Amino acid sequence: xxxxxxxxxxxxxxxxxxxxxxxxxxxxxxxxxxxxxxxxxxxxxxxxxxxxxxxxxxxxxxxxxxxxxxxxxxxxxxxxxxxxxxxxxxxxxxxxxxxxxxxxxxxxxxxxxxxxxxxxxxxxxxxxxxxxxxxxxxxxxxxxxxx
Amino acid sequence: xxxxxxxxxxxxxxxxxxxxxxxxxxxxxxxxxxxxxxxxxxxxxxxxxxxxxxxxxxxxxxxxxxxxxxxxxxxxxx
Numbered sequence: 001x002x003x004x005x006x007x008x009x010x011x012x013x014x015x016x017x018x019x020x021x022x023x024x025x026x027x028x029x030x031x032x033x034x035x036x037x038x039x040x041x042x043x044x045x046x047x048x049x050x051x052x053x054x055x056x057x058x059x060x061x062x063x064x065x066x067x068x069x070x071x072x073x074x075x076x077x078x079x080x081x082x083x084x085x086x087x088x089x090x091x092x093x094x095x096x097x098x099x100x101x102x103x104x105x106x107x108x109x110x111x112x113x114x115x116x117x118x119x120x121x122x123x124x125x126x127x128x129x130x131x132x133x134x135x136x137x138x139x140x141x142x143x144x145x146x147x
Numbered sequence: 148x149x150x151x152x153x154x155x156x157x158x159x160x161x162x163x164x165x166x167x168x169x170x171x172x173x174x175x176x177x178x179x180x181x182x183x184x185x186x187x188x189x190x191x192x193x194x195x196x197x198x199x200x201x202x203x204x205x206x207x208x209x210x211x212x213x214x215x216x217x218x219x220x221x222x223x224x225x
Contacts, residue, residue, distance in 0.1 A: 035225050051152070054196060090225060091225050115223070116223070121154050121156075133223050135223050139223075
C-alpha cells in the first residue's frame with residue numbers, strides 16, 4: 001500500500017506520522033524520516049519548485065520501485081513544493097515492514113532517490129538573495145550505493 | 148502556439164518560467180531565442196521533456212500546436 005503526495009501547502013508531520021502508524025498497527029517496525037529546513041547557516045527561506053506533468057508521477061514510480069525491492073507493508077512519501085521557512089517540513093518518508101531492516105532500507109532508498117533523482121529544483125534565500133542549489137557529489141555517491 | 152517551460156536556474160536565465168513560441172522544428176525554435184539563453188538550454192546537463200515525456204534526443208523533434216517542451220536542469224530535492 002502506498003500513499004504518495006505532493007504538498008503545495010505546509011503539512012503537519014506529527015499528524016501524518018500518527019495516522020500512518022495507526023494504519024500499520026500490524027507492522028513489526030516503522031521507520032520514519034523527516035527532512036526539514038534547517039534553522040542555521042543564515043538561510044531565511046527555501047523554495048522547492050516542481051514540474052506538474054512529471055514530479056508526482058515520478059514519485060509514484062519511485063514508491064512502486066521501492067515496494068518491489070523490499071517487502072514493505074506500507075510506504076508513505078509526502079514532499080513539499082513551494083516556499084518554506086526554517087523548521088518547516090520538506091519531506092516525510094514512512095516505511096512499515098514486518099522486520100526493521102526492510103523498513104530502514106526502503107526509507108533510505110526512497111530518500112536517496114528523492115534527493116537526487118526526483119523532479120524538484122531547490123533554491124535558498126540568505127541575506128545575499130536567492131541562490132539555486134545544485135546537487136552535491138555526495139548525493140550522487142549516495143545514489144550509487146543502490147546499484 | 149507551442150510552449151517552452153524553464154525550470155530551476157533556467158527560469159532566471161530566461162527571465163520567465165514559460166514562453167509561447169511558434170510551432171516548428173526545435174532547432175528552428177531555439178535559433179529564434181536569445182543566443183545566451185539558447186546556449187544554456189543546450190547545456191549537457193539539461194534534459195528535455197516533451198509533454199511530460201523525457202526526450203533522449205531532441206534531433207528531429209518538431210513542436211506542434213499546444214505542445215509543451217520543458218528544459219530541466221540538474222534536480223535537487225529533499
